Amino acid sequence: MRTPAIVGLILASLLLCFSVAADAAINLSSTRVVLAAPAKEGSLQLQNSSQEEFMLQAWVEENAAGEVPFAVTPSLERLRSGEKKTLRILYYGEGLPTDKESVFWLNVQEVPQKTKVENVLQIAVRQRLKLFYRPAGLPGRAEDAARELKWRLSGKGLEVYNPSHFHVSFGSVVVRKGSETYSAAIDMVAPGSTFAAELPGLVEDVRSGDLKVEFQVIGGFGGMAKYDSTISG
Structure with missing residues (x-):
């Protein structure tokens, strides 16, 4: 038996002896x-x-x-x-x-x-x-920021723009086309920023009017709130 194989067996045996x-x-x-x-x-x-x-x-x-x-x-x-x-x-x-x-x-x-x-x-x-x-005195309210988000298609991906002065953190983002759904990996979008994510499986010639986005937002105390919105082209 070759030396690397022997070393591998020894390491595997040692790992089985440990509790993690x-x-x-x-x-x-x-x-x-x-x-x-x-x-x-x-x-x-x-x-x-x-x-x-x-x-x-x-x-x-x-x-x-x-x-x-x-x-x-x-x-x-x-x-x-x-x-x-x-x-x-x-x-x-x-x-x-x-x-x-x-x-x-x-x-x-x-x-x-x-x-x-x-x-x-x-x-x-x-x-x-x-x-x-x-900071004190920011315009608007943090709990309203999710409703102000602007969603649009970009090639085969999804873009979200946050015009508010607050961060928006997501629990999930799903694009729906009839009975089909496409998940977008978006964790958070910063104030005044745009975040782009791929939508695997979405065909290139899909029209934005056929789609809507459903998303969950994490609030200040860690709870989830559900929203949905239209998507522009």
Whole structure:
């Protein structure tokens, strides 16, 4: 038997001896955080729902411009079984646009304590959720932004334009043509921006009048709301 084959068998055998626990033990009170000015602070409730003790790490990622105008406290904390904590997100008070919403990623990572049991592979599980900073005095309302979206066909794809000052996050986007449906992979569209997605299987000569778009939007508290709209050519 060749050496690579022997090594492969050994690795496979070792992997079978390990148990992997990758489910999140720390429950979060929300799937997103909205920090609305003039408030300078937002919060997120955490609870360790497992029987084990974990070390909690939390931080905000840089945006495309390399900015992180937030501090998270506690950024490193021990969380015992069943214990609850409040994560505070503090805004420095400057550096972000005042005419539109901004978005960042908040990370919550749980690091398990060293186990006394042998042959157990431990994994640090990280949860990522969107952190929105909403300036004061923006025109319109965030909950109305989904109704203002403009949809159009672009070749064999779908474009959505967001004329509002707020981000719109999607749970699903489906284009319907009679009994046929086509899914579009659109996660979020930023204020004043256009996002384009492919529609696999859609024929090139289809007319926009034959189509409508049905979509679900994720609200500020993580709930889903259903909408539908016409599609222009």
